[in-house]
Amino acid sequence: MTASASAAAKPAKAARRPYAARVPADVRRAQLHDAALRIIVRDGYDAISIxxxxxxxGVTRPVVYGVFEDLRDLLGTLLDRQQERALAQLAEALPPEPDLSDPDQLVADTARRMIETVRADPMTWQPILLAASSMPEQARSRIDADRENFLTQVTGLIELGLALRGGPVLDAEVAAHAILAILEHFGRLLLTDPDRFETERLVATIAGVLTALR
Amino acid sequence: MTASASAAAKPAKAARRPYAARVPADVRRAQLHDAALRIIVRDGYDAISIxxxxxxxGVTRPVVYGVFEDLRDLLGTLLDRQQERALAQLAEALPPEPDLSDPDQLVADTARRMIETVRADPMTWQPILLAASSMPEQARSRIDADRENFLTQVTGLIELGLALRGGPVLDAEVAAHAILAILEHFGRLLLTDPDRFETERLVATIAGVLTALR
DNA sequence: ACCAATTACTACACAGGTGTAGGAAACATG
DNA sequence: CATGTTTCCTACACCTGTGTAGTAATTGGT
Structure with a gap:
């Protein structure tokens, strides 16, 4: 009450908000994608809203609507970007020309590269590995499709491995599910508690299981 | 406009809602718990609201507030109930006095009982196995604690198994994580697509992996 | 230094959820 | 059948998020 100056009625006038830096549309899109990803990683899918x-x-909602249709559009395009990044990283971790002469080494090396991949870019992998039912349907179906695809590849590799060893003593499809479950679980461990397990402990276990299955 | 009767202004008068059956408080609590569980199973954690x-x-909100403090209270007590059910079922599936003379059989039987347990009561297991980050913090921490507890037991069993076979050629803690990951993943498969894999295919894979690890 | 185009902000109407006060119906009991 | 108690409903005020119209500031070109 004792405070400031001239104006009679209005309480403080609600000082106009300082303008955020003016930025061209495509840069803004990337900024908003980044912001959304930070929210997902920090607070979970539930916390996302325009x-x-x-x-x-650091902007107002109309700025978002100037660049995206709605939340669905924003998340869809964010998914495009993250899916691309994830698949690229995964492709890099998988061996281009598997050296079948030493399967043990091959498995260990591949596992090691995948673990390092997740460690190196948690912002990308957390929304994929720590997601589940909460996320919007669009995200879930996309990730499921990619997972299914990867699963098929793994099944093929296992069948190949089994063939090299003789008759199929094991159910390749179910085994692939098991392997993938372990990989994803280890990925989650890395994300929630990176220091708890050293890379080599995880690698050794994966190698052990696969060796056993051969 | 051409329609009904006497009253001049009011459009249809919004016929009073038929009374829901009058029910004592404790029964209502159970009904509301059931309703909440149905929603979680059918539409996911996101869909829950008073x-x-x-x-x-089939009642109005004040009825809910008459019996629960708020959503947190309702979900908390629901969790109590579901946790109790789940742990009871799990205890029943685990062998009371493990017959260590035939570990293969023991593992297979236990796995089979656990799979049947999940198949028999999906309403209980779906919210636990298909949950993840979406669910309210209260739920997550409780389930995590139980999982951690179970993990410790499994670690102990593996160490026991390793000891029986001689030196520890394997990292028991990491192996326990792997086993648990497989179990949970198979549980999810059962829930999302019960007919896709027969019980014995899953049992055989689990037995195979564990045999290999012994 | 000005002007026009671009970009950001304020303010509004609307939708859906929370929590509560107060009135209305059903039920038990005499 | 009258009455008190329990249980349920309606109606409201409030909060948070959506999407849009209209206005104001910034900035690049001349």
Whole structure:
């Protein structure tokens, strides 16, 4: 009451918000994608809203609507970007020309590269590995499709391995599910508690299981 | 406009809602718990709200507030109930006095009982196995604690198995994580697609992996 | 230094959820 | 059948998020 100056009625006038830096549309898109990803990683899928993203990026909602249709559009395009990144990283971790002469070494090396991949870019992998039912349907179906695809590849590799050793003493499809479950679980461990297990402990276990299955 | 009767202004008068059956408080609590569980199973954790639960149970919100503090209270007590059920079922599936003379058989039998357990009561297991980050913090931490506990038991069993076979050629803790990951993943498979894999295929794979690790 | 185009902000109407006060119906009991 | 108690409903005020119109600031080109 004792405070400031001239104006009679209005309480403080609600000082106009400082303008955020003016930025061309495509840069803004990337910024908003980044903001959304930070929210997902920090607070989970539930916390996403146009409002929250705008706040995180330091702008107002109309700015978001100027660049995206709606939340669905924003998340869809974010998924495109993250899917691309993830698949690229995965492709790099998988061996281009598997050296079948030493399967043990091959498995260990591949596992090691995958673990390092996740460690190196948690922002990309957390929304994929620590997601589940919460995430919007669009995300879930995309990730499921990629997972299914990867699963098929693994099944093929296992069948190949079994063939090299003789008759199929094991159910390749189920085994592939098991392997994938272990990989994903280890990925989650890396994300929630990176220091708990050293890479080599995880690698050794994966190698052990696969050796046993051969 | 051409329609009904006497009253001049009011459009249809919004006929009073028929009374839901009058029910004592403790029965209502159980009904609302059931309604909440149905919503979680059918639509996921995101879909829960006092409003949705009241609708699902065929009553109005004040009825819910008459019996629970708020959503946190409702979910917390629901968790108590479901946790109790799940742990009881799990205890029943685990062997009371493990017959160590035939470990292969023991593992297979235990795995089979666990699979049947999940098949028999999906309403209980789905919220536990298909949950992840979406669910409210209270739920996550409780389930995590139980999982951790179970993990410790499995680690102990593996160490026991390793000891019986001689030196520890394997990392028991990491192996326990791997086993648990497989179990949970198989549980999810059972819930999302019960007919895809027969029980014995899953049992055989689990037995195979564990045999290999022995 | 000005002007026009671009970009950001304020303010609004609307939708859906929370939590509560107060009235209305059903039920038990005499 | 009258009455008190329990249980349920309606109606409201409030909060948070959506999407849009209209206005104001910034900036690049001349």
């Amino acid at each position: 409002d929250a993203i705008a706040r995180e990026a | 409003d949705a639960i009241a609708r699902e149970a």
